[in-house]
Amino acid sequence: MNKIKAGVVGTGFIGPAHIEALRRLPNIEVTALCEVNLEVATVKAAQLGIERPCTFDQLLAMEDIVSVHVCTPNFLHFSQAKAALLAGKHVVCEKPLAKDLHEAAELVELARETGLVNAVHFNLRYYPLVRHMKALRESGELGDIYSILGSYLQDWLFYNTDYNWRLEPDKSGDSRAIADIGSHLMDILEYITGLKTVEVMADFNTIHKTRKKPLKAVETYSGKMLQPEDYADVAINTEDHANVLLRFDNGNRGSITVSQVSAGRKNQLKLEISGSNKTFAWNSESPNELWVGNRDKANESLMRDPSLVAAGAQSIISFPGGHNEGFPDTSKQLFKEVYDAIAQNKMPEHASFPTFADGYRELLICERILESNKKQGWVTV
Ligand SMILES: NC(=O)c1ccc[n+]([C@@H]2O[C@H](COP(=O)([O-])OP(=O)(O)OC[C@H]3O[C@@H](n4cnc5c(N)ncnc54)[C@H](O)[C@@H]3O)[C@@H](O)[C@H]2O)c1
16 A cells, blocks of 8 residues: 655654554554654654654655644744645644634635645544534534533643643743633534634633743653752743633523633533533543433433444444543544545545634634633624
8 A cells, every 4th residue: 555654743742642643544654753853853753663753844845745744832833834835745733723813814825725635633523422413413403502511621730830831922822721722622612513603701810820930841741740949930921711701603602611720620621512402411531421411301321332323423433332432533533534635635625624724713713712801891703
C-alpha cells in the first residue's frame, strides 16, 4: 500500500496523541517530526520512532509530505497553518484555530482558495454517543430544543503553583478557560443541537490573580516537580472560571460554566440538552453511557454499542458494546474522515469533520464572550 506521509509539528501533550491515532489507521505513515529546534526534534523523533526529525522549513520543503498536523501553542497556529497551506499541504490544526478572528478569517479564506483539506481537531465530537445525539436530533426524536446546560471543568490549574504557556495571553490569546476548553464545549453544543448561539452574556473570574511561574520549562500536565526557589511571581489576567448565559436562534436559552480550578474534576465535559420529547445527559468522563430522560415512562440509560446507536453513529465505532472506547479513539475516528478526504486530494463540499470554518465560528463566539465579560452585558454574536 502506498501510505500517505504526514508530518507533525509539536510533541508536548497533544502531538503524541495525534501520532498514536494516525498510526492506528492503515493508510497513513507519520514520516516527519518538527519541534522547537532540530536538537529537540531529533530526541523526540528517536523516542517516538519517527524517521525524519526536521525544522519547520525543512518539513514544508519535503515534497512527499502530504499533510501537516499543527500541535503547537496557540500563537503559532496561524503562521504554521498558513505556511503549510501555501506549501500545498493539507492541514489538521489544533484548537483554537488562531489567536484572534482576523487570523482565523485569513486561514478560512486561504484554505478555500487552495482547495486543500483543512480540519480543526475538535475531537470531542467523535465520541460515538455525541454523534448518536446529533443523529437523533436530526431525525426529530429529541424534538424542539427547550434548553441547554453545559460545563467543562478541570483541576490542572487548581494551585497557584500550576503554570503553563496558556496563562500568558501573548501565547494563548486574551481568553484562557473559554478559549481552551469552552471552545470544545461551544462546538459540541452547536454540533449536536444544530442551533446557532446568537447572544451571549458572560461573567469571568480569575481566582489566582498571581501565579508562581517556574523558572524552568514544564510540559502540559507534567505535574508538580519543582521547589519554591524555582518560581517567580506573575500577574494573571485571564479567567480561571467563567459563567456564560446563551440565547439560541430558536428563541430558547442555555448556560455554560467552565473552570480550570475545580478540584477533582480532571477533564469533565458535561451536557444536558432538553427537547420537547426527551432529555439527553452525557459526561465525557463516562463517555460510553447516555442518560435519556422521559416524562411519561421510565428514564433510560444507553451503553454505547454499534448495534444500538443511530445508523449515523455506527461508522465511528470500532469495538463492540462493553469494550470501552475513549479519548484516544476520538482522534482516530476524526482522522479517518479527514484522511478519506486527503486520499481524494480534495476538500469535500460538506465535510463530516470540523473544518477551519468551524474553528472560525468558535473564535467568533469566544471573542463575543470576552467582549460581553468586558462590558458586563449581552453581546450579539
Ligand atoms: N483537542 C484537544 O483535546 C487538545 C488537548 C490538548 C491541547 N490541545 C491544543 O494543542 C495545542 C498544544 O497543546 P499541548 O497541551 O500539547 O501543549 P504543550 O505545551 O504540551 O506542547 C507544545 C509543543 O509545541 C512545541 N513547540 C513550541 N514552539 C514550537 C515551534 N516554534 N515549532 C515546533 N514546535 C514547537 C513545544 O516544544 C511542545 O512540545 C494547543 O493549541 C492546545 O489548545 C488540544
